[in-house]
Amino acid sequence: MKRAIVLALAVGLLALATACGGGTSGGGGSGAGTSVTISNEQGTTWTCGFNPFNSNVNFLSFGPVYEELTFVNGLKSGATTNWLASSYAWSNGSKTLTFTIRPGLKWSDGKPLTAADVLYTFNLIKAHPALDLNAAWAVLQDVKQEGSDKVVFDFKSSAVPYFYYVGGQTPIVPQHIWSKIADPVTYKDTSPVGSGPFTMKSCSPQVIKYSKNPSYWQKGKPSIDTVYYPAFTSNDPANQQLASGKAQWGSQFIPNINKYYLNKSPDNHYWFPPLVNVSIFINQKDPILSNVAVRKAIAYAIDRSKVSEIGEYGYEPPSNQTGIVTPTFNDWLDQGLAKQVDYNPQKAMQTLEAAGFKKGSDGIYQTPDGKPLSFSILNIGGYSDWVASVQVIQNELKAVGINLTPENLSSTTYDNDVYNGHYQLAYDGNESGGPSPYYELRQLLYSKNSAPIGKPASSNWERYENPQVDKLIEQYASTTDTATQHDIVRQLEAAMVNDIPVIPVTEGVDWYQYNTKNHAGWVLKNDPYARPAAYETPDWGVMLLHLKPKG
Numbered sequence: 001m002k003r004a005i006v007l008a009l010a011v012g013l014l015a016l017a018t019a020c021g022g023g024t025s026g027g028g029g030s031g032a033g034t035s036v037t038i039s040n041e042q043g044t045t046w047t048c049g050f051n052p053f054n055s056n057v058n059f060l061s062f063g064p065v066y067e068e069l070t071f072v073n074g075l076k077s078g079a080t081t082n083w084l085a086s087s088y089a090w091s092n093g094s095k096t097l098t099f100t101i102r103p104g105l106k107w108s109d110g111k112p113l114t115a116a117d118v119l120y121t122f123n124l125i126k127a128h129p130a131l132d133l134n135a136a137w138a139v140l141q142d143v144k145q146e147g148s149d150k151v152v153f154d155f156k157s158s159a160v161p162y163f164y165y166v167g168g169q170t171p172i173v174p175q176h177i178w179s180k181i182a183d184p185v186t187y188k189d190t191s192p193v194g195s196g197p198f199t200m201k202s203c204s205p206q207v208i209k210y211s212k213n214p215s216y217w218q219k220g221k222p223s224i225d226t227v228y229y230p231a232f233t234s235n236d237p238a239n240q241q242l243a244s245g246k247a248q249w250g251s252q253f254i255p256n257i258n259k260y261y262l263n264k265s266p267d268n269h270y271w272f273p274p275l276v277n278v279s280i281f282i283n284q285k286d287p288i289l290s291n292v293a294v295r296k297a298i299a300y301a302i303d304r305s306k307v308s309e310i311g312e313y314g315y316e317p318p319s320n321q322t323g324i325v326t327p328t329f330n331d332w333l334d335q336g337l338a339k340q341v342d343y344n345p346q347k348a349m350q351t352l353e354a355a356g357f358k359k360g361s362d363g364i365y366q367t368p369d370g371k372p373l374s375f376s377i378l379n380i381g382g383y384s385d386w387v388a389s390v391q392v393i394q395n396e397l398k399a400v401g402i403n404l405t406p407e408n409l410s411s412t413t414y415d416n417d418v419y420n421g422h423y424q425l426a427y428d429g430n431e432s433g434g435p436s437p438y439y440e441l442r443q444l445l446y447s448k449n450s451a452p453i454g455k456p457a458s459s460n461w462e463r464y465e466n467p468q469v470d471k472l473i474e475q476y477a478s479t480t481d482t483a484t485q486h487d488i489v490r491q492l493e494a495a496m497v498n499d500i501p502v503i504p505v506t507e508g509v510d511w512y513q514y515n516t517k518n519h520a521g522w523v524l525k526n527d528p529y530a531r532p533a534a535y536e537t538p539d540w541g542v543m544l545l546h547l548k549p550k551g
Helices: 003-021 115-127 159-166 235-244 291-299 304-311 345-352 384-399 410-420 435-443 465-478 482-497 539-546
Strands: 034-040 072-073 080-081 085-091 096-101 140-146 150-155 198-203 207-212 226-230 268-270 274-282 376-379 402-407 424-427 504-508 513-515
Touching: 034 235, 072 159, 080 085, 096 115, 096 159, 115 140, 115 150, 159 435, 207 304, 226 268, 235 384, 274 291, 274 384, 274 435, 291 345, 291 482, 291 504, 291 539, 304 384, 304 504, 376 384, 376 410, 384 424, 384 504, 402 410, 402 435, 410 424, 435 482, 465 482
Parallel strands: 034 226, 376 402, 376 424
Antiparallel strands: 072 080, 085 096, 096 150, 140 150, 198 207, 207 226, 268 513, 274 424, 274 504
């Protein structure tokens, strides 16, 4: 019965997405090329909330609706493009950062966007730490306005790396609207007013429609009139949309992509640049998993290459325990550390036995007081590649005497459980990266990004705490010396190898498929002007500004 309901919903979504995509393969609405349909399977229907500070839904608004001060390109070593700010400058030994806000900006309701809105935004996330998704106020000391167009950020210490979070990863919101909101943390923001190239025109659980902002500050842009964003609860109907050309922009896993997608049309293309890791998050507060021997045994037991091959068709390369993504960040990788915790089933069992664990009659190791090494692992059921990957991991752990029970959940339930720490193990790839490995490692390891069990953590969902690691993360921000930065990252790699706070399994790529029949301006491997997946914030707003009807 449950399977029948899911299939019926998938068929319904497919029919709706086909309708919203129009009668041509180029997309719907006002003609081929003037609209674009996105296929990005999220495993859930839309809640029609667009709060840019809510990590569950911010990918739906940050970029096309809400914008950043400066765009930072994570695929071009942090190259910057002035955005809402027309310029920026460091001073005071890289402890002070001054943005000059572009003149003539307007919110989509016609009211002016000024430096006061920028100041308000940062004071808002200071007053409500749950909105401070990147822990900016862990390093900020003060923010103030100077004159009519300047906003000055004073940091506690030298803070060049934090430019990415402050300038590039903080959506600016209108003071005249948000100052009237009773609780901005729980605010759904169902009718978002932003500065971006699109406005949210309509939303249902099945599809979101974005329309061109006619008064957008970048004159003559966007060239696309309408964006359709259907909701998909599983890969299959979303992949059908892409293969047929009814959706032009994809951001998901497609099994056997050459046969199923690439060979269907000469206009179908894909590129999967590796940027972050897909990892097993290990709840550090669990009484058994808090034992590093158990975590290390799990890491030894996993054949990452096999997971990559079977679960991801080889599209996502195998990770290594340091967390350094290759080849993107090859020059940061300590090869010696990477080899210390690799696939070795015998060593997994030896590690457990040396720590006092013994096998029971069922072949599963037990604690000295008789509790089995039996754990649940949360996963998103709609992600068929993740489900397949965890099945491989389940079999590999059973072979060394550890029992794993997958729980395949809806995306909404999964996010709630993981963010609030209500899990033992979780399979996830949603940690955000940046222009160097430091950014993902900071998200993974910095204790100030986490929260007590029962309260939502913006990242560091495993609740890892290590004062020395926190100090390293903060020291990185105080230097611009490349050699020193590499040494600090190497020490963070050592913490990943020695403490096993999470287990990187495959290198998370930007899933990116695109159709060139009616649209030009796509991100290309030789022109990576933005991260190309439709879930990358604020990059997908930048992508939409580049897209245009072909010819």
